[in-house]
Amino acid sequence: MSDPFVTVVLIEDDPHICRYVRMSLQEEAMRVLDVNTGQEGIAMTASARPDLVIVNLGLPDIDGLDVIRQLREWSDVPIVVLSGRTRDEEKVAALNAGADDYLTKPFSVAELEARIRALLRRQNRCVIAESATVSFGSITVDLVARSVQCDREIVHLTPLEYRLLVALVRHAGCVMTHHQLLQEVWGPSHAENAHYLRIYMGHLRHKLERNPAQPEHIVTETGVGYRLVGVR
Known part of the structure; x- marks a missing residue:
């Protein structure tokens, strides 16, 4: 450094x-x-x-x-x-x-x-304008256009999948607990429904990871939550 x-x-x-x-x-x-x-x-x-x-x-x-x-x-x-x-x-x-x-x-x-x-x-x-574009691996997320591309091809995400991805992007490199993600994406009334999170995290990995079974970027912190790594 x-x-x-x-x-x-x-x-x-x-x-x-x-x-x-x-x-x-x-x-x-x-x-x-x-x-x-x-x-x-x-x-x-x-x-x-x-x-x-x-x-x-x-x-x-x-x-x-x-x-x-x-x-x-x-x-x-x-x-x-x-x-x-x-x-x-x-x-x-x-x-x-x-x-x-x-x-x-x-x-x-x-x-x-x-x-x-x-x-x-x-x-x-955090001080970059909302127009920031972030990338990890072959994925590019444009926060203004609300678009996601993989190798310059559009990746179609559902609204919930996109909100989940944005939550991970905004806290890139940091652990987000199951509770934090559920509150941010689904709201307080769903803060204990961890099975929602597992399902949609699986969807994201299937669409964005080269090998969803061994993710390089959307990684699991066992028993705690998830972390997005490799953002540049």
């Missing part, structure tokens, strides 16, 4: 992990501000206005979920959870609280850096 002005707030109470992450991200030309309590992390985020926050859930003063909720009351900064909690319910709780991504310990720093890059790309896309 070549941008020397990317600032990351790291909220982590384990000094070994803190040092490991800080040194790794600094090698990628990022400025890392590390603190070891949730309250310090909230204050640091408010004062430094970072490009991204990394937060552990098991903090000594307040739970990381509370940190995420408090940050989301006034900030849309990308948040990555770095936690030893591995249960699906805990991942879903963090994502529903407002986190953008979740990485479990032990972790690969290369994967952490890749997910940070994806979130920063997404953040940059």
Whole structure:
């Protein structure tokens, strides 16, 4: 990562992990501000206005979920959870609280850096006008014309399939939980109907993936939701 002005707030109470992450991200030309309590992390985020926050859930003063909720009351900064909690319910709780991504310990720093890059790309896309055209693989989505092409041939999607694809595009690189997708595409009254999601996700993969059984772009985060990868 070549941008020397990317600032990351790291909220982590384990000094070994803190040092490991800080040194790794600094090698990628990022400025890392590390603190070891949730309250310090909230204050640091408010004062430094970072490009991204990394937060552990098991903090000594307040739970990381509370940190995420408090940050989301006034900030849309990308948040990555770095936690030893591995249960699906805990991942879903963090994502529903407002986190953008979740990485479990032990972790690969290369994967952490890749997910940070994806979130920063997404953040940059958020300021692009609604006329943006996005691509992944051989697929191009024109958000103004509301059209989808594969190798320059029109792909016919139903209105629900298109809304589902747009939801994934707008959160490209990030995990969207089943609950989030159902609310965004079908509305609150269908927020628990996960079978709808499986059916329509299968339709999308059949129309957009080269091998629907082994998708390259619309990937499953087991027990949590889906992620669109490879958007450029």
